[in-house]
Amino acid sequence: MTKSFFYHALKINEETCIGCSHCMNACPTEAIRVWNGKAIIDDDQCVDCGECERVCPVNAIYVEDDSFDDIFNFKYRIALFPSVFIGQFPEDVKASQVYSVMRHIGFTHVYEVERAVEILNSSIIKYQANSDIELPIISSFCPAIIRLIQVKYPSLVDNVLKLSTPSDIAAMFYKQKLIDEGISEDEIGIFYITPCAAKIAAVRSPVGEEKSIVDGVINLNNLHNRVYSEIKKGNVDNSIIPEPTELYDFELMWSFTRGEASRVKGRTLAIDGMKNVMEFLEMVENEEVSGIDYLECRACKEGCAGGILNNENRFLIVERLQKRVERNNQKKGKVVLSGIEKYSEYLVNNMQLGEVVPRSMMMLDSDMETAMQKMKEAQKIEVRLPGIDCGACGAPSCRALSEDIVKGNATQSHCVFVQKVLMSRGEINMETAFAIIDKIWGDKIVKGSKK
Amino acid sequence: MMKLDYKIEGGDFTNAGHASSEVKKVLKKLNVDPKITRRVVVSLYEAEVNVVAHAYRGEIFVEISTNKIIIKLVDEGPGIHNVDQAMEEGYSTASEEVRQMGFGAGMGLANINKNTDELNIYSEVNKGTTVEMITYLDKN
């Protein structure tokens, strides 16, 4: 098999996976099959949304991040975190304490992603004024959504906003700022603290740019545990507490549902959750809805507060950030400036994204004639399957099995109902039937000894 | 070559769009260019809604081959008095009820015309209408 060109960050731990098929049924792109008693993710179809991770009963699905120690490959180690990170901590923990501990554990600079939101926001408004763009513009913020569009809604690739994400713009800003302070570029390592798998995939195989500006990605969940335990141990060094520069309210709320939609021009909609987004993109593709200027789509409900690597409940994260906004409003006037305005021209010139290329993965064959042949065969098979989508064959639906069969990835006898017919006709015996079931579910499950 | 067919009921707005969604799935699986797929689906959706909004019942016949897609919608209904006029942007006889569903801007046929390579409309007043839309796959 050739190595897949598209990296995805969600992985299955074969040791712990019990092949229960919960993930297979939860996957919105039908990218998962169960085979040999283990779930398998199809690299080409997976968009890294994380729905499978949410439903796994044994935590067998993990996110492949970079090791924390990678930061020490660089002399200047920059942590770039999204505002949801601060939202993980209980209310009595101050942002400045988090900053201090982050330095204590090894980062030399600690910055917030949302710093770049204002400049992106005004660039989006300028972009909207451009008359020859496809409407609605679909936000480029959530990498799982970009991948979903490439794979499932390829006719909408031109609708994607061709401007970078706040994390990339913030990375450009801080990198350039350090370079201007006389630091050599190869001594700077920028590490993004991620609330999700999709952002890791976006760094390892970026869309619309050659190479990501970020050098590594660190799991927010792990880092939060580490930082919080240091805070509890009292390892906060007041002498190295930098005065955190304050963000605007709308910057802090940008990654949440409506955060972006409420700040752009025209008729806007904010849609969160994979199922909701898919339902809506389907309508946009058919032009069943019209007159919408801007679509904010996020794979997670409540936006990044719902990212799979958050420790805290999504609603509590939103509440905490809202409180932070209120506190900011009370101490107006004491704002420490980040100096990003000085870089605005540089950033505006560098935030343009290239083309988003469709990579439709639904086709049965790249040759249309053959694809039609396969589709007819698949339809013939499908009408003979029971249509109850039981999943016992290791595929998420009868239709998926029929397509797997014509693609040569499965056989009709994977269906337990077909097996029964074959057995009653004497075409296969009990042993063969068991052997097939073993092949799908693994002998452990079949013999009743899962663990 | 592949043939698909679907039935439409007049007034059934809940299911308007079913055929276009199904056809879209098929074209994606056949690796038809996404831009062409979109044009086909958009035209079919408009034509489907026209049967739901203006006629009593109808049937959709889709023929897909490697060089073209032919879609024919045959309906029983009031027919169109003046096809040229119906094609004009903004011309609509949609009832109040249909307008309340958000349709009736008089843009449908113009939109279909824009999105298909060939559009043929045959209509007989008090009998029905046949809309034939052809999209070629081998050009550009």
Ligand SMILES: Nc1ncnc2c1ncn2[C@@H]1O[C@H](COP(=O)(O)OP(=O)(O)OP(=O)(O)O)[C@@H](O)[C@H]1O
């Ligand atoms: N299948 C049909 N049967 C009878 N009359 C039709 C049919 N299709 C279109 N018409 C007539 O042609 C007119 C124009 O159709 P068109 O699709 O352009 O606009 P509309 O359906 O009225 O509004 P819109 O499509 O913008 O919602 C209709 O108002 C109707 O009078």
Ligand code: SF4
């Ligand atoms: S909504 Fe945010 S956390 Fe969720 S996948 Fe998208 S970018 Fe990641």
Ligand SMILES: [Mg+2]
């Ligand atoms: Mg119409």
